[in-house]
Amino acid sequence: MQEFLKMFSYPFIQRALIVGVLISLCAALLGVILVLKRYSLIGHGLGDVGFASTSLAVALGLPILSVSIPIVVIAACLIMFYSQKTKTGGDVAIGMVATGALSAGVIITALSGGFNVDVSNYMFGSILAMSDADVVMSLVLSVVIIVMYVLFYNRLFLITCDEAFAKSSGIHVGFYQFVIALLTALTVVLGMRMMGSLLISSLIIFPAVTARKLVGSFKSVVAISVVLSVTCYIIGIILSFTVNLPTGASIVIVNLAVWVIVTVITKLRG
Secondary structure, three states, rough: OOOHHHOOOOHHHHHHHHHHHHHHHHHHHHHHHHHHHHOOHHHHHHHHHHHHHHHEEEEEOOOHHEEEEEEEHHHHHHHHHHHOOOOHHHHHHHHHHHHHHHHHHHHHHHHOOOOOOHHHHHHHHHHHHHHHHHHHHHHHHHHHHHHHHHHHHHHHHHHOHHHHHHHHHOHHHHHHHHHHHHHHHHHHHHHHHHHHHOOOHHHHHHHHHHHHHOOHHHHHHHHHHHHHHHHHHHHHHHHHHHHOOOHHHHHHHHHHHHHHHHHHHHHHHH
16 A cells, blocks of 8 residues: 555656546547547547657657647648548548558658657657646646537537537537547647557547447536546556556556446346
């Protein structure tokens, strides 16, 4: 017990816990909309863009966040614009951006001397990379997303569940979709240090998919998704510290285990 309590006395654990809980909250709230709208893989696509932008920032010797944030935001807007203006689905736009960005990242990394600690940390995540600035930015982002949900819950519900009716009701669906894409991009960028660009999409997908198996209403799915996301993150970071495992992978394994357990239970209950 003393060792367990001692874990939370380390400043880097405290920062990782705060940032992780806030990012898990953001990812869960956005994930419900993205999963129901069949844009769940956008987190993976933007993660690949984040890897490419990280490689570019390291190669140019620039601050990673100052390069990653605008590039990932632009990529998110391009995905949303392309999927809306063409007859192809969102998965096609995400796949095109993801593979292109990943290829660009690999080429940039190879030309700049290969993988180093910064690129590896952003690919697979590291709780040691959390800073006080990450705490502040995560707090601001979580407040913005919560306020958006509170003020525009009915519109978000209509856009998610019945886009045609939302348009006929005079709601500017495209505007809200771009706002969601923007907030998702910021969540991915801030979560990359902790989860890694290759694993950040799990925070968007798993909680929402698991919650859908437990409850039926939109409001209940949102609430359960948030609880599952935050709980799995805390269990994952404790597992990572105590067993000395990679943080991002530990959190994903916990989310996967919960999904498997819930799936088995729902199957047995019919």
